[in-house]
Amino acid sequence: MNSVALAEMLRHEWGVESFASINIRSLVYNNIRNLTVLWFPMKTNISGCCSKTKDDNVIFINTNHTIGRQNFTVAHELYHLLYEDIDDFNVCGLNHNSQSEINANNFASTLLMPDSALYWFKNKNQIEDWTLEDIIKCEQYYQVSHSTMLLRLKKMNWINQNQFDEYEVNIIxxxxxxxxDNSLYKPSPENLKYSSIGELIRLTEKAYED
Structure with a gap:
């Protein structure tokens, strides 16, 4: 089964309406057992990484990237955790062209905003030709980065290459x-550079016991 279908099925399994926007952080926390997500600064060329064992699932997210990109990375790492065998840490951002990374990107894009959601948004807002204002409104609704939104619209043939180039603006x-609110387009603020959800305390206690 391809990664797009997997994302659509997962939304259905988790009770998310096909056109709804999601809070990816709370969604993964509420639906994946023994999950820890850690946000902290990393090198610019690393988006995130993940690790899993029989008992634990861990996702690491780079807070030096924008919030929109962080949301995408959580969904991206979710693909690796749920649908791939990971022997050790899986680091993302270093090999963008591998089939695994392409699959994870397609999965993340669909999980955050499936085709049906974009058709719904387009019809609801009576969009014939996408303007910059339409695009920003849509990416704000689905909480994705400007680059993710542009790539998706181009992939769906709703904007062409000239429009893609034209809309690559100073998004803030x-x-x-x-x-x-422009926080979607900025890295995590200083007071949120380090944060976590999930099983961190239990994992820490387990580490001390071991």
Whole structure:
């Protein structure tokens, strides 16, 4: 089964409506047993990594990347955890062209905003030709980065290469101009550079016992 179908099935299994936006952090925490997600600064060329054993699942996210990209990375790492065999740490961002990374990217994009969701958004907002304002509104709703949104629209043939290039703008400035919260396009603030959810305490206690 391809990664797009897997993402659509997972949304259904987790009770997420096909057109709904999701809070990826709470969704993975509430649906995956023995999961820990750790957010902390990493090198720029690393988006995140993951590790799993028989008893534990761990995802690491780079807080030096934008919040939109972090959301995508959580969904990306989820593919590796759920559908691949991982012997050791799986580091993402170093080999973008591997089939595994392509599958994980397609999975993440669909989990966050499946085709049906984008069709729903397009119809609801009566969009014929996508403007920059439409794109920013959509990426704000689905909480994805501007680059992720542009790539997805181009893949669906809703914008062409010229439009793609035209809409690669100073997204923080444009979001401010339109009155949107620009935190989606920025790295984690200093007070949230280090955070976690899940089984961290239990894992720490286990480490001390071992």
């Amino acid at each position: 400035r444009e979001a401010d101009r339109l009155g949107y």
